[in-house]
Amino acid sequence: MKHWLMKTEPAEWSWEDQVAKGAAGEEWSGVRNYQARNKMREMQVGDRAFFYHSQSDKACVGIIEVITAAHPDPTDESGKWDCVTVQAVEPLPNPVSLARIKDDPRLSEMALVKSPRLSVQPVTEAEWRIICELGGH
DNA sequence: GCCAACGTTGGC
C-alpha cells in the first residue's frame, strides 16, 4: 500500500466537506496538472493519503482512503484528465502544520517542501509514520 | 523543438 498527500483549498473543498460525504466519498476532480494526474493513476484502492489544507491553514488535517482507482474526470470534456474517489477515514487530532514539517529534519525531503506546488504527491513510509505521530494519531 | 510570454499556485 502506498501513501500520498492531497492538497485542497479549504474554501473550495475542506475536511468538513469530505467528512460530510461519509462512506460515499467524493471524486477528487479538477486536477489539471500532468504530474498530479500521473500520481493519481498510480493509486490503488486502499491507498491512504493525508488531506492537506493549503492557503489559510497549511496543515495536514486528516487521513483519506482511495475507494475508486483513477477514472475519467467528469468535469473534463477533453478526456485527458482523471480523478480518483476518496473517503474520509479519520481526522488528525493535532493537525500537522507546514511550519512543523519544515522544522523537522526528518521531513526535509518531502515533496511538500521540495515541490510546494504539486497538488498530489507521494509520501514515503517513514514520512507517513512521522506525520501520523506528530498528528497524535 | 526552442524559448519567451503568460497564467496559476501557494507561501509569506
Added chain:
DNA sequence: GCCAACGTTGGC
C-alpha cells in the same frame, strides 16, 4: 496583496 516558482501556450 506580493512575488517566486513553475507549468503551459504559442510564435518562430
